[in-house]
Amino acid sequence: MSLTPILVGGELQLGAGRELTSTDPVDGRPIATIASASVDDVETAVRRAAAAQSDPAWRRMLPHIRARLLHRTADLIEQRRDELALLQSRDNGKPITETRALVASAIGTFRYVAAALESSDDALTVPRGPYLTMSVHEPIGVVGAITPWNSPIASDAQKLAPALAGGNAVLLKPAGWAPLLSLELGRILLEAGFPPGLVSVLPGDGATVGQAIVDHPAVGHVSFTGGTSTGRRLAGSAAQKLMTTSLELGGKSPTIVFDDADLDVAVNGVLFGIFSSQGQSCIAGSRLFVQRSIFDAFLDRLVRRTEALRVGHPRDEKTQMGPLITEQHRASVEAYVELARSEGGTVVAGGSRPEDPALAEGTYLRPTVVTGLGNASRTAQEEIFGPVLVAMPFDDFEDVVAQANDTVYGLAAGVWTRDFPKAWRTARAVQAGQVWVNTYKQLSIATPFGGVKESGSTREKGQDAIRAYQRQKSVYVSTDSTPIGWAD
Numbered sequence: 001m002s003l004t005p006i007l008v009g010g011e012l013q014l015g016a017g018r019e020l021t022s023t024d025p026v027d028g029r030p031i032a033t034i035a036s037a038s039v040d041d042v043e044t045a046v047r048r049a050a051a052a053q054s055d056p057a058w059r060r061m062l063p064h065i066r067a068r069l070l071h072r073t074a075d076l077i078e079q080r081r082d083e084l085a086l087l088q089s090r091d092n093g094k095p096i097t098e099t100r101a102l103v104a105s106a107i108g109t110f111r112y113v114a115a116a117l118e119s120s121d122d123a124l125t126v127p128r129g130p131y132l133t134m135s136v137h138e139p140i141g142v143v144g145a146i147t148p149w150n151s152p153i154a155s156d157a158q159k160l161a162p163a164l165a166g167g168n169a170v171l172l173k174p175a176g177w178a179p180l181l182s183l184e185l186g187r188i189l190l191e192a193g194f195p196p197g198l199v200s201v202l203p204g205d206g207a208t209v210g211q212a213i214v215d216h217p218a219v220g221h222v223s224f225t226g227g228t229s230t231g232r233r234l235a236g237s238a239a240q241k242l243m244t245t246s247l248e249l250g251g252k253s254p255t256i257v258f259d260d261a262d263l264d265v266a267v268n269g270v271l272f273g274i275f276s277s278q279g280q281s282c283i284a285g286s287r288l289f290v291q292r293s294i295f296d297a298f299l300d301r302l303v304r305r306t307e308a309l310r311v312g313h314p315r316d317e318k319t320q321m322g323p324l325i326t327e328q329h330r331a332s333v334e335a336y337v338e339l340a341r342s343e344g345g346t347v348v349a350g351g352s353r354p355e356d357p358a359l360a361e362g363t364y365l366r367p368t369v370v371t372g373l374g375n376a377s378r379t380a381q382e383e384i385f386g387p388v389l390v391a392m393p394f395d396d397f398e399d400v401v402a403q404a405n406d407t408v409y410g411l412a413a414g415v416w417t418r419d420f421p422k423a424w425r426t427a428r429a430v431q432a433g434q435v436w437v438n439t440y441k442q443l444s445i446a447t448p449f450g451g452v453k454e455s456g457s458t459r460e461k462g463q464d465a466i467r468a469y470q471r472q473k474s475v476y477v478s479t480d481s482t483p484i485g486w487a488d
């Protein structure tokens with residue numbers, strides 16, 4: 001198998017880091033070996049990025065011309081959408097139906113950001129003297145974008161599109177387990193006509209390559225999506241150089257089913273919320289709170305439906321859950337199932353690998369529901385990032401809000417009730433960046449996304465997405481030729 005090159009400052013070249021092998025989780029077979037980036041490659045990429053970013057051809061490019069490049073990127077992704085969805089599914093094991101949606105999301109992101117760029121204004125502010133006052137926004141310069149393995153094309157697009165729209169050069173550092181879509185996106189951006197050097201895609205070891213990007217004196221901002229402990233370390237490094245960061249981190253999101261909920265709607269939403277993407281989702285609804293009066297009846301229904309979910313080959317159109325990303329990750333999720341048992345929990349669904357011999361070579365795990373644990377248990381508190389749901393009863397509104405908020409995380413929450421005022425009160429009382437009422441895991445590029453507490457502090461998406469990659473500047477221009485009197 002020939003080595004896959006990486007994108008270093010506009011050049012497709014073999015990286016000088018160690019070789020990374022991407023494997024298909026359905027059978028563990030290698031699909032590509034990547035000559036990953038080294039710290040020297042980061043140095044080269046930064047140098048080329050700084051040159052490309054400061055080139056007047058890019059720096060002075062008018063917003064509608066820049067927007068055209070973003071639209072062209074969307075067109076190129078669209079032309080290759082089936083191939084990209086297939087590659088993403090092979091690289092990280094997600095069902096093809098989901099990876100198609102991720103590719104569509106990336107297309108939508110580039111188009112939306114192009115439109116936001118064309119309609120984003122600088123402003124004249126109210127003057128307090130004989131001058132015009134303006135608030136303008138300028139590129140930061142060279143920025144880093146560090147992403148996890150669970151939804152590469154969508155999370156990469158969410159950073160690349162606004163960073164480029166904002167006039168920056170970008171060093172993208174995808175996760176080692178699934179870097180292939182990020183590399184394809186890099187090629188597409190080159191083909192779309194972004195100046196060579198402006199974008200680098202540098203897969204490699206996080207602690208060396210990622211860290212080198214964060215620490216580099218010429219990198220002015222890092223947008224990070226990944227685990228909370230990595231984010232905390234990264235924020236510490238960024239603080240040393242007083243660099244801004246955008247942090248999208250982990251979660252342990254509550255879904256709350258009140259006794260007046262439409263149970264069919266609630267069961268479907270709870271299942272989708274935790275088990276889609278095999279639970280490998282930052283916003284997975286992994287803590288389920290069901291009102292005590294309906295707990296047993298709801299759990300019966302939930303367990304039956306959980307057992308009926310179709311775990312299978314991710315390229316089968318009917319599959320709802322594919323394999324987990326790697327053997328190592330499955331082992332970590334299985335260790336949590338063991339932990340749940342040792343904490344006194346009862347595994348009422350799943351908890352084991354599927355018996356189907358056709359799935360024996362893949363890293364599959366059945367969707368798992370655990371009962372009998374309290375919210376203080378480690379199983380209920382720690383992010384598992386796999387198909388494991390902890391179901392717990394609650395008594396009333398106050399009780400469930402207290403339990404839902406008793407977590408270090410604050411990314412998402414779901415609430416299921418027919419009582420709109422109660423839904424509203426719950427939505428306002430839970431500490432989370434996004435709350436879904438009678439639905440779950442629905443996302444729009446036009447709506448800001450982010451977390452609170454240890455799930456992060458910043459927002460992506462929405463009209464202001466580009467501003468995260470720009471610096472605001474105030475300019476005062478005199479309208480009076482009289483000298484300032486003080487100096488007389």
Ligand code: NAD
Nearest residue numbers: 147148149174175206207210211226227230248249250282
């Ligand atoms: P991770 O934190 O292990 O890695 C994320 C990225 O950071 C990878 O590219 C990794 O190589 C890099 N990295 C690691 N150490 C680094 C360092 N010292 N300096 C710079 N970069 C470094 O996360 P993961 O396992 O790839 O992804 C799963 C996690 O991501 C989960 O916790 C999940 O909740 C989170 N996530 C959050 C969101 C969100 O929007 N909030 C979305 C998706 C995933």
